[in-house]
Amino acid sequence: MHPETLAIHSSYYHDQNAGAVAPPIYLSTTFERNADGTFPHELIYARMNNPNREAIEKSIAALEGGQVGMAFSSGQAAAMSILQTLRPGDHVVVAQDTYHGTPALLEEVFHPWGLTYTRTDLTNLEALRLSIHENTRLVWVETPSNPLLRITDIRAVAAIAHEAGAYCICDNTWATPILQKPIELGCDVVMHSTTKYFGGHSDVISGALVFKEDNELAQRARRIQSLGGAVPSPFDCWLILRGIKTLATRVRAQSSSAQKIAEALANHPAIEAVHYPGLPSHPGHEIAKSQMTDFGAMLSIQVRGGAEAALQLTGRLKLFTRATSLGGVESLIEHRASVEGPNTATPLNLLRLSIGLEHPDDLIDDLQQAL
Numbered sequence: 345m346h347p348e349t350l351a352i353h354s355s356y357y358h359d360q361n362a363g364a365v366a367p368p369i370y371l372s373t374t375f376e377r378n379a380d381g382t383f384p385h386e387l388i389y390a391r392m393n394n395p396n397r398e399a400i401e402k403s404i405a406a407l408e409g410g411q412v413g414m415a416f417s418s419g420q421a422a423a424m425s426i427l428q429t430l431r432p433g434d435h436v437v438v439a440q441d442t443y444h445g446t447p448a449l450l451e452e453v454f455h456p457w458g459l460t461y462t463r464t465d466l467t468n469l470e471a472l473r474l475s476i477h478e479n480t481r482l483v484w485v486e487t488p489s490n491p492l493l494r495i496t497d498i499r500a501v502a503a504i505a506h507e508a509g510a511y512c513i514c515d516n517t518w519a520t521p522i523l524q525k526p527i528e529l530g531c532d533v534v535m536h537s538t539t540k541y542f543g544g545h546s547d548v549i550s551g552a553l554v555f556k557e558d559n560e561l562a563q564r565a566r567r568i569q570s571l572g573g574a575v576p577s578p579f580d581c582w583l584i585l586r587g588i589k590t591l592a593t594r595v596r597a598q599s600s601s602a603q604k605i606a607e608a609l610a611n612h613p614a615i616e617a618v619h620y621p622g623l624p625s626h627p628g629h630e631i632a633k634s635q636m637t638d639f640g641a642m643l644s645i646q647v648r649g650g651a652e653a654a655l656q657l658t659g660r661l662k663l664f665t666r667a668t669s670l671g672g673v674e675s676l677i678e679h680r681a682s683v684e685g686p687n688t689a690t691p692l693n694l695l696r697l698s699i700g701l702e703h704p705d706d707l708i709d710d711l712q713q714a715l
């Protein structure tokens with residue numbers, strides 16, 4: 345089935361009660377038991393499961409091509425939960441260029457708790473091999489990367505992780521399963537901040553994990569989800585389910601606009617570099633073509649004249665909102681180094697753009713007048 349169809353049909357909730365086409369929201373924290381102690385719908389208590397949550401877990405797993413899906417209260421809660429499946433003494437290899445919260449979690453929360461980790465440029469497979477130790481349990485990929493849009497060869501990294509007996513996880517937030525399916529490329533787990541494209545309207549914080557198989561790792565994560573309780577509310581689940589229905593169409597339209605914008609800016613004299621994997625000059629273009637069906641709706645630009653010129657540019661834009669985050673219907677622009685703080689490795693003249701659903705020509709005109 346094509347992803348457009350799967351998005352609608354995997355998210356369709358068959359309401360047994362009233363036949364409602366749009367799903368009801370189940371706010372109940374608890375569910376009635378039969379006199380013999382069994383549960384008629386296998387629902388017990390809403391930290392463990394809830395019909396709205398089950399619906400998105402099923403749908404996200406179907407879209408990613410995995411056996412098991414789990415929804416969390418944020419992308420970071422999903423990341424925490426997979427790291428909590430590990431034990432003190434275990435080692436994680438994480439990509440050099442990732443969402444800044446991932447290494448921050450490893451450093452500030454899990455390092456004191458006994459995990460060790462190595463940050464490695466995963467576009468360099470030799471560097472990856474050298475970073476893997478006997479106790480490496482997890483290799484963490486994010487591609488396209490944040491904020492430099494570097495492309496990692498998922499098939500190659502997953503194969504190296506497996507040779508070493510480690511699991512491979514991919515943060516697929518930016519690509520979404522519409523453009524890239526890490527499980528088909530060899531990963532064991534996919535992570536999402538569903539706050540971004542799945543929600544799609546900048547109005548819900550949530551996250552998800554999808555497991556290729558219902559294996560020991562998935563079962564441990566399921567226990568962490570229900571014991572730890574970092575779960576989304578029924579209304580959050582309802583909003584995500586609504587977002588899923590238009591996910592494929594939004595992501596394709598937004599990616600097509602990003603391609604046009606990247607091409608329009610590529611040779612602009614006020615711009616030092618455009619980072620977008622859809623440009624043939626991008627170092628990861630060929631690998632991106634081999635593992636993605638399109639190149640995504642995120643791009644970064646480096647502006648001539650340093651941080652100040654970059655910040656001033658954002659002040660002249662009329663259609664781009666200056667805000668963090670991504671994946672909504674409105675275009676956003678952000679000076680990443682300001683968000684990431686003084687220890688950032690991000691170039692100071694870099695601006696990250698999340699392309700929304702406005703007409704691409706209007707966005708190009710706006711960027712051109714501001715440049």
Ligand SMILES: *Cc1c(COP(=O)(O)O)cnc(C)c1O
Nearest residue numbers: 418419420443515517537539550
């Ligand atoms: C936003 C984001 C996260 C964190 O997700 P939250 O929902 O904000 O907790 C993780 N990875 C990537 C790539 C992101 O863009």
